[in-house]
Amino acid sequence: MRFTAPPGKALHRNEHPPLKTHLKKLIKASLAGVGYSTGLLQRYVASRLSGRAAVLMYHRVLPAELAARTFSTDGIVVTPEAFRMQMRVVREQLNPLTITQFARCMREGLFPDRACLVTFDDGWYDNREYALPILREMQVPAVVFLATDYVGTGECFWQERLSQMLHFGLESDPEVRRSLSESLQVDLESALGTPDRRAAARKLVDQVKRLPAARIRAAVDQAAAILARVGGYSDNRSVDRFMDWTDAQALHSDATFAIGSHCCTHTPLTKLEPAEVVNELDRSGARIAQMTGSRPVTMAYPNGDCSTAIAAATRDAGYELAFTTERGYVAPGDAPQQLRRINVHEHSAATPGLFLARIALLH
Ligand SMILES: [Zn+2]
Numbered sequence: 557m558r559f560t561a562p563p564g565k566a567l568h569r570n571e572h573p574p575l576k577t578h579l580k581k582l583i584k585a586s587l588a589g590v591g592y593s594t595g596l597l598q599r600y601v602a603s604r605l606s607g608r609a610a611v612l613m614y615h616r617v618l619p620a621e622l623a624a625r626t627f628s629t630d631g632i633v634v635t636p637e638a639f640r641m642q643m644r645v646v647r648e649q650l651n652p653l654t655i656t657q658f659a660r661c662m663r664e665g666l667f668p669d670r671a672c673l674v675t676f677d678d679g680w681y682d683n684r685e686y687a688l689p690i691l692r693e694m695q696v697p698a699v700v701f702l703a704t705d706y707v708g709t710g711e712c713f714w715q716e717r718l719s720q721m722l723h724f725g726l727e728s729d730p731e732v733r734r735s736l737s738e739s740l741q742v743d744l745e746s747a748l749g750t751p752d753r754r755a756a757a758r759k760l761v762d763q764v765k766r767l768p769a770a771r772i773r774a775a776v777d778q779a780a781a782i783l784a785r786v787g788g789y790s791d792n793r794s795v796d797r798f799m800d801w802t803d804a805q806a807l808h809s810d811a812t813f814a815i816g817s818h819c820c821t822h823t824p825l826t827k828l829e830p831a832e833v834v835n836e837l838d839r840s841g842a843r844i845a846q847m848t849g850s851r852p853v854t855m856a857y858p859n860g861d862c863s864t865a866i867a868a869a870t871r872d873a874g875y876e877l878a879f880t881t882e883r884g885y886v887a888p889g890d891a892p893q894q895l896r897r898i899n900v901h902e903h904s905a906a907t908p909g910l911f912l913a914r915i916a917l918l919h
Pocket of ligand 1: 678
């Protein structure tokens with residue numbers, strides 16, 4: 557059911573949505589700035605992280621010109637400028653740990669004050685290209701969780717691929733839109749009115765996400781087949797691609813970095829049968845061991861999705877620590893295979909104040 561406001565009210569409410577959004581952002585940024593410049597935020601974060609750790613979750617670090625071309629969602633991208641500022645704050649205000657130190661703290665049941673761990677999910681090529689030099693410069697350790705079936709293949713996640721296809725579809729003629737709408741069971745026509753076509757394409761992808769994994773694979777293949785027959789469609793994988801194993805080995809050989817597992821196919825484990833879950837956990841660990849010489853003992857769940865049974869299977873597969881995407885801190889005594897994190901992206905942490913407010917879980 558859709559709520560329809562009386563005409564007068566609707567007009568009033570929708571009169572200045574961009575202005576209202578700008579004002580909200582401005583007020584939030586100003587307040588965070590005041591909190592930062594007076595030192596209040598730093599003190600508050602220190603009190604929040606007394607004996608607890610903030611695990612920061614990143615995905616991609618892309619310069620603005622590449623960020624404008626990616627089909628990854630805004631929620632997983634930061635620019636190198638923002639990332640450098642954030643890592644400076646981590647170095648100056650927090651106590652960044654290596655994953656080995658973090659694991660020891662969990663075993664001993666004691667975190668130093670203001671403990672922090674920087675994590676990267678997926679294994680995008682930009683982690684090595686743009687994040688690594690900044691992490692080295694700021695002397696901040698990090699762990700990178702690899703979705704092993706994608707590393708060094710030239711393939712990318714179905715979300716980025718489909719988002720690109722839908723974006724092309726939205727710019728195409730009605731016949732292409734109709735074919736894509738039918739095969740994917742989404743309504744491209746309804747998205748046409750949205751001025752930001754990339755955002756519209758990503759919204760449609762969110763609808764497809766709800767389908768079972770096998771149905772998604774079939775739908776993406778169908779969409780690819782439709783577009784293969786249409787002139788002008790070209791693949792964007794130069795921006796949306798993964799690192800290769802040489803990159804992973806370079807990360808692994810640097811003492812401040814570690815490689816963890818993000819499973820193989822990046823399918824949420826909650827969508828798989830128990831035997832498939834075990835296969836994802838074992839096969840990704842074995843592949844990383846084969847390519848780097850060390851079997852990983854940490855992992856992050858694809859999409860963050862986990863259950864008590866999956867956490868137990870993860871422990872049994874030899875992963876000492878496993879991270880979800882549930883927001884919050886890690887305290888000693890937390891279930892080691894269900895650890896919380898804090899997602900950081902460009903819009904949530906563009907200034908030192910907003911970044912610290914994010915870590916304080918204030919927004
Ligand atoms: Zn992921």
